[in-house]
Amino acid sequence: MTSERPLSPDGLPEPDGADVLADLAQLLAPQFVMADPDRMAAYRHDWSKGAGAGTPLAVVRPGTVEEVQAVVRWAAQRRIGIVPRGAGSGLSGGSLAVDGAITLSLDRMTRVEIDPAMRVAVVEPGALNITVKQAARELGLHYPPDPSSYEICSIGGNLATNAGGLCCVKYGVTTDYVLGLDVVLPDGTLVKLGGSTIKDVAGLSLLKLFVGSEGTLGVIVGGTLRLIPAPSPAATLVATFPSVAAAANAVVALGNRLRPSLVEFMDNYSINAVEDVREMGLDRDAAALLLVQCDSPGDARAAEVLVVEEICQVAGASEVFSTTDPDEGEMFLAARRSSLPALECKGSMLLEDVGVPVPRLPALLARIEEISLRHGLPIPVVAHAGDGNTHPNVIYDPAEPGALERAEAAFADVMAAAIELGGTITGEHGVGRLKKAALPAQLGPDVMDLSRRIKAAIDPLGIMNPGAVL
Amino acid sequence: MTSERPLSPDGLPEPDGADVLADLAQLLAPQFVMADPDRMAAYRHDWSKGAGAGTPLAVVRPGTVEEVQAVVRWAAQRRIGIVPRGAGSGLSGGSLAVDGAITLSLDRMTRVEIDPAMRVAVVEPGALNITVKQAARELGLHYPPDPSSYEICSIGGNLATNAGGLCCVKYGVTTDYVLGLDVVLPDGTLVKLGGSTIKDVAGLSLLKLFVGSEGTLGVIVGGTLRLIPAPSPAATLVATFPSVAAAANAVVALGNRLRPSLVEFMDNYSINAVEDVREMGLDRDAAALLLVQCDSPGDARAAEVLVVEEICQVAGASEVFSTTDPDEGEMFLAARRSSLPALECKGSMLLEDVGVPVPRLPALLARIEEISLRHGLPIPVVAHAGDGNTHPNVIYDPAEPGALERAEAAFADVMAAAIELGGTITGEHGVGRLKKAALPAQLGPDVMDLSRRIKAAIDPLGIMNPGAVL
Numbered sequence: 017m018t019s020e021r022p023l024s025p026d027g028l029p030e031p032d033g034a035d036v037l038a039d040l041a042q043l044l045a046p047q048f049v050m051a052d053p054d055r056m057a058a059y060r061h062d063w064s065k066g067a068g069a070g071t072p073l074a075v076v077r078p079g080t081v082e083e084v085q086a087v088v089r090w091a092a093q094r095r096i097g098i099v100p101r102g103a104g105s106g107l108s109g110g111s112l113a114v115d116g117a118i119t120l121s122l123d124r125m126t127r128v129e130i131d132p133a134m135r136v137a138v139v140e141p142g143a144l145n146i147t148v149k150q151a152a153r154e155l156g157l158h159y160p161p162d163p164s165s166y167e168i169c170s171i172g173g174n175l176a177t178n179a180g181g182l183c184c185v186k187y188g189v190t191t192d193y194v195l196g197l198d199v200v201l202p203d204g205t206l207v208k209l210g211g212s213t214i215k216d217v218a219g220l221s222l223l224k225l226f227v228g229s230e231g232t233l234g235v236i237v238g239g240t241l242r243l244i245p246a247p248s249p250a251a252t253l254v255a256t257f258p259s260v261a262a263a264a265n266a267v268v269a270l271g272n273r274l275r276p277s278l279v280e281f282m283d284n285y286s287i288n289a290v291e292d293v294r295e296m297g298l299d300r301d302a303a304a305l306l307l308v309q310c311d312s313p314g315d316a317r318a319a320e321v322l323v324v325e326e327i328c329q330v331a332g333a334s335e336v337f338s339t340t341d342p343d344e345g346e347m348f349l350a351a352r353r354s355s356l357p358a359l360e361c362k363g364s365m366l367l368e369d370v371g372v373p374v375p376r377l378p379a380l381l382a383r384i385e386e387i388s389l390r391h392g393l394p395i396p397v398v399a400h401a402g403d404g405n406t407h408p409n410v411i412y413d414p415a416e417p418g419a420l421e422r423a424e425a426a427f428a429d430v431m432a433a434a435i436e437l438g439g440t441i442t443g444e445h446g447v448g449r450l451k452k453a454a455l456p457a458q459l460g461p462d463v464m465d466l467s468r469r470i471k472a473a474i475d476p477l478g479i480m481n482p483g484a485v486l
Numbered sequence: 487m488t489s490e491r492p493l494s495p496d497g498l499p500e501p502d503g504a505d506v507l508a509d510l511a512q513l514l515a516p517q518f519v520m521a522d523p524d525r526m527a528a529y530r531h532d533w534s535k536g537a538g539a540g541t542p543l544a545v546v547r548p549g550t551v552e553e554v555q556a557v558v559r560w561a562a563q564r565r566i567g568i569v570p571r572g573a574g575s576g577l578s579g580g581s582l583a584v585d586g587a588i589t590l591s592l593d594r595m596t597r598v599e600i601d602p603a604m605r606v607a608v609v610e611p612g613a614l615n616i617t618v619k620q621a622a623r624e625l626g627l628h629y630p631p632d633p634s635s636y637e638i639c640s641i642g643g644n645l646a647t648n649a650g651g652l653c654c655v656k657y658g659v660t661t662d663y664v665l666g667l668d669v670v671l672p673d674g675t676l677v678k679l680g681g682s683t684i685k686d687v688a689g690l691s692l693l694k695l696f697v698g699s700e701g702t703l704g705v706i707v708g709g710t711l712r713l714i715p716a717p718s719p720a721a722t723l724v725a726t727f728p729s730v731a732a733a734a735n736a737v738v739a740l741g742n743r744l745r746p747s748l749v750e751f752m753d754n755y756s757i758n759a760v761e762d763v764r765e766m767g768l769d770r771d772a773a774a775l776l777l778v779q780c781d782s783p784g785d786a787r788a789a790e791v792l793v794v795e796e797i798c799q800v801a802g803a804s805e806v807f808s809t810t811d812p813d814e815g816e817m818f819l820a821a822r823r824s825s826l827p828a829l830e831c832k833g834s835m836l837l838e839d840v841g842v843p844v845p846r847l848p849a850l851l852a853r854i855e856e857i858s859l860r861h862g863l864p865i866p867v868v869a870h871a872g873d874g875n876t877h878p879n880v881i882y883d884p885a886e887p888g889a890l891e892r893a894e895a896a897f898a899d900v901m902a903a904a905i906e907l908g909g910t911i912t913g914e915h916g917v918g919r920l921k922k923a924a925l926p927a928q929l930g931p932d933v934m935d936l937s938r939r940i941k942a943a944i945d946p947l948g949i950m951n952p953g954a955v956l
Contacts, residue, residue: 133845135741178687189685191694192662207932212843215659215875215913217648217698218921218928219955220937224661224694228687245744271605274715316784373682375603405685443685451688458688462677466944467690473943474936485689 036073040118043086048077048124059121060113062106063165064367064450070115072099079124081198081206081237088235089204091118097482098202100231102141102170107367108448110177110230110484117482120235122172130155130243136195136212137241141172145179148241157243160187163444164353175236178228180444182349185402186277186311187244189444191227196240199226202233202475212240225470230446231481233474250277250311251321252345253338255328256302260385260397263304264378266331267401270308271374273327274320278309279402280352286396289358296351302334306401307348355398359409362394364420366410366427370434371443374404383433384408391426393419405443428454447485455485506543510588513556518547518594529591530583532576533635534837534920540585542569549594551668551676551707558705559674561588567952568672570701572611572640577837578918580647580700580954587952590705592642600625600713606665606682607711611642615649618711627713630657633914634823645706648698650914652819655872656747656781657714659914661697666710669696672703672945682710695940700916701951703944720747720781721791722815723808725798726772730855730867733774734848736801737871740778741844743797744790748779749872750822756866759828766821772804776871777818825868829879832864834890836880836897842909844874853903854878861896863889875913898924917955925955 040049050056051074060069073096078084091098097117104111113119125140128147132155137148145159145166152159162181163169173179175197180189196210209223210216226233257263260283267279282290282305287298298305306328310320321338328336339345359365372380381397384406388395391410399406408430412423431441431454441447441454456464464486471486472478510519520526521544530539543566548554561568567587574581583589595610598617602625607618615629615636622629632651633639643649645667650659666680679693680686696703727733730753737749752760752775757768768775776798780790791808798806809815829835842850851867854876858865861880869876878900882893901911901924911917911924926934934956941956942948 132742133738134843136843178691180685180687184685188658188662191691192658201932201936205932207936208930209933211908211910213841213909213913214844214873215650215654215841215870216910217650217914217916218910218912219917219925219933220702220940221648221661221694221698222933222936222940224691224697225940227694228691232690245742268603272602272715312783312786314782314784314786314789316782316786319784371683371685373604373606374684400685403684438681439683440681440686440688442688443683444687446687447689455689460678462671462675463679463689463692466671466677466692469943470690470692470695470940473939 039090040074040076040087043090044076044078044083048079050075059101059104059119062104062109062111064107064109064112064448069112072113072119073116075119075121077121077124081200084120084200084235084237085204085206087118087120088200088202091479092203092477095477095479097479099481100176100235102173102176103144103168105165105169106173106177106448107369107445108442109450110446110448110481112449114482122170125237130157132157134212135243137243139171139239139241141170141175141236141238143171145169145171145174152243153246156246158246159193159241159243161190161193164356171239172236175227175239176230177444177446180400180405182278182280182400184400185279186275191224193242194223194227194239195242197223197226197236198238199234200237202477202480210240214242230448230485232471232485233480247277247311248313248317249342250309250345251317251338251340252348253308253321253324253336254348255306255333255336256299257304257306257332258334260304260381261378262332263306264381266306266328266333267377268375269327269331270324271402274323276308276320276324276402277311278307280307281397281399281401282352282355283397285394286355286359286398289362289396290351290355293354293358293361296347298351299335307352309345352398359396359411363411364414366423368408368410368427368430369442369445370408370430370439371403371405372434372437372439376437376439377401377404380406380434380437380439384430387426387429387433391422393423393426395426395430403443404439432457449484452485509560510544510546510557513560514546514548514553518549520545529571529574529589532574532579532581534577534579534582534918539582542583542589543586545589545591547591547594551670554590554670554705554707555674555676557588557590558670558672561949562673562947565947565949567949569951570646570705572643572646573614573638575635575639576643576647576918577839577915578912579920580916580918580951582919584952592640595707600627602627604682605713607713609641609709609711611640611645611706611708613641615639615641615644622713623716626716628716629663629711629713631660631663634826641709642706645697645709646700647914647916650870650875652748652750652870654870655749656745661694663712664693664697664709665712667693667696667706668708669704670707672947672950680710684712700918700955702941702955703950717747717781718783718787719812720779720815721787721808721810722818723778723791723794723806724818725776725803725806726769727774727802728804730774730851731848732802733776734851736776736798736803737847738845739797739801740794741872744793746778746790746794746872747781748777750777751867751869751871752822752825753867755864756825756829756868759832759866760821760825763824763828763831766817768821769805777822779815822868829866829881833881834884836893838878838880838897838900839912839915840878840900840904840909841873841875841913842904842907846907846909847871847874850876850903850907850909854900857896857899857903861892863893863896865896865900873913874909902927919954922955
């Protein structure tokens with residue numbers, strides 16, 4: 017198993033299917049090693065659009081950290097690429113299968129243990145975000161990060177992408193809740209970074225470097241996540257606006273006055289897409305809608321709702337509605353969360369994730385409207401507006417000649433607009449394979465070079481998630 | 487200026503004082519280049535105890551980013567070490583002068599600009615923390631991180647050490663507020679990491695890697711810091727306890743029920759040291775004292791104070807006093823902040839900064855009492871207790887033969903106890919030179935090796951803050 021393999025013309029070893037299976041079947045139970053195309057199919061794709069999936073050499077589903085280490089060591093010896101994979105709900109192609117690489121699925125490692133005394137969740141990477149949340153809630157604790165896909169996305173994927181969500185505007189993103197990580201390095205070594213101490217500045221912040229590294233530096237095989245006492249129930253406020261600009265201006269004004277626990281935006285196209293799938297009573301004529309929640313305790317919540325109402329009205333809202341009924345609030349949130357699947361009913365879609373500093377949100381939304389007109393394609397926008405993180409979605413008809421090319425041009429233009437406005441090509445989904453080409457325009461050659469040096473220092477053979485991010 | 491210099495026996499070039507001055511005086515105005523021992527004296531030390539300061543080749547005080555780049559480039563060409571320095575208030579020896587190295591003081595780069603629309607502070611590294619806070623406050627905004635030394639410590643030092651403070655228990659530490667960093671790399675290249683976008687996951691988290699890197703990876707020459715709306719005024723609660731354990735148990739119970747904005751601890755020795763310097767009316771007989779603040783808005787604050795009172799009483803508090811008068815509250819905080827200078831009046835002192843997961847705080851405090859008894863030296867403790875971050879201070883009489891050795895042994899024992907309890911040798915001060923020897927015991931050989939590989943990838947010549955941390 018340690019012999020060197022013959023090298024292909026590009027310097028990588030020529031893999032041999034039969035050998036691979038025989039080797040891997042010695043490392044973990046044979047039923048968890050797959051090389052049959054039909055069985056591998058379910059592990060090749062993620063939810064990203066516009067980036068092709070390759071054919072892996074094999075898919076392995078280790079059940080323990082030791083099995084992950086064995087697979088990584090085996091691959092390192094042969095210079096075979098490894099694509100780590102959680103629940104496959106990624107939107108940037110970070111876990112798309114790569115020709116000739118091993119897809120390492122962590123979907124069997126799903127343990128979640130809550131330690132209420134330590135106020136931490138100790139998790140395996142394949143556990144779903146919702147499972148962590150529910151386990152914490154049963155003990156009166158709360159794990160805030162809440163990607164819209166929280167019911168189906170894995171916590172390992174959340175860690176690998178530094179996932180965000182709706183609550184970030186008040187509660188921060190995944191990295192803010194990571195106290196410890198267990199990582200299998202590209203040579204198979206297991207390292208434990210951090211622990212369960214809240215304040216810890218001993219040595220370089222390697223923990224934070226691995227969060228959001230999208231599988232390019234190692235395999236995250238465990239995490240210790242900080243939990244907080246459950247927040248008070250939120251009041252929910254829905255405001256409709258006669259223009260996108262008015263809603264965007266309200267978002268900027270909100271951020272200057274208070275910290276709501278949620279500030280979401282939907283434009284007219286998105287509202288109608290949701291209503292088309294399931295009637296929820298949203299105003300189909302509104303140019304834009306803001307969904308705001310406030311969860312301060314006691315009478316502060318009511319005071320905050322009044323401030324939000326006032327700001328929306330000053331910004332020109334057509335209608336403002338608020339409720340303290342949690343079920344009613346959750347219904348509006350469900351409408352917002354369902355917007356991406358609803359938009360997918362309208363045609364093929366390129367899903368964006370650009371962000372800008374909050375005061376530049378009105379400018380970004382205006383630029384997106386202009387890009388939409390110029391390319392003759394709808395680009396409906398939903399947004400975690402309070403953070404300046406938007407999801408413009410380029411919708412096109414794949415049957416129409418040239419439509420995909422126009423959609424891709426619009427997609428690139430949206431990213432360029434975000435960069436021009438001092439923003440980012442990805443606020444929470446990650447770069448993956450989908451946005452790799454656009455990364456240098458944001459970071460510039462010196463930061464790209466620095467990133468590559470760090471990647472090379474940790475993964476000198478370049479086997480970790482080859483072709484992703486860098 | 488680009489010629490290679492002769493190498494010393496250890497492979498480093500033999501510096502020549504006269505050449506150095508002539509060279510450096512071409513890079514920045516001569517009055518900001520110092521090689522005279524008397525003038526350099528003020529830049530050799532920091533506030534750490536127990537680690538010696540070397541004699542620098544020169545001290546330079548650049549006024550611009552370009553001057554920093556020029557100095558770094560010059561040093562890199564000659565493989566001369568660079569010790570970056572902020573206000574010199576560090577407690578771990580991170581900016582102690584090194585024989586034959588350049589001390590690069592950032593004390594002339596002090597600009598602070600608040601952008602209220604963007605809700606950020608754009609800072610130069612030499613600005614004091616208090617200057618940033620005050621500038622933000624004038625515009626109704628707030629920069630939370632608050633080391634006890636906030637009136638005299640630089641924001642660049644805060645960034646370099648990922649500084650904490652009293653508010654962290656609710657508001658987090660420095661890294662949580664950094665949106666952008668300008669860094670001069672060890673070859674003189676200026677890179678801009680992040681920006682002013684709140685959510686940004688494009689590429690590796692280099693920003694977070696540089697925060698807390700203690701000058702070992704580059705020179706931080708600018709930062710963009712996130713500001714938040716000013717919190718509501720805090721209510722302050724003081725509780726005294728008949729035993730350290732009772733106070734520690736109250737801290738653990740508090741964390742399970744609510745998120746106070748401050749939870750500080752002082753033991754009997756510390757209380758008396760403060761009272762000896764200035765009578766503040768603290769109970770000299772109390773075994774321990776907790777200082778708690780709650781700053782939730784509206785009537786929630788009063789409700790929180792009631793919960794804190796109840797928890798303290800259940801834990802066995804002798805007396806609980808609360809006030810909503812901000813001046814009175816600030817007086818108690820001033821007492822807490824003055825405890826380190828007050829303790830320094832009691833003898834020579836080794837200042838600790840160990841942390842543990844909060845539920846292990848009672849065990850840590852018990853271990854410290856045991857270590858104090860065993861070595862026959864007082865180890866008074868003040869603590870940011872809500873985060874499990876403690877400052878045990880080993881006090882000794884330097885005139886007494888063998889006392890320093892016993893103090894150092896006690897200091898090492900405290901760190902070992904923290905590590906055994908799953909904690910850290912430094913919660914907020916950094917490793918610097920003072921704790922370098924203890925770092926491998928906490929991180930282990932694999933994480934040390936990984937750290938060194940990253941250091942070597944960014945600083946292959948090893949010129950950045952030589953001898954610190956790694």
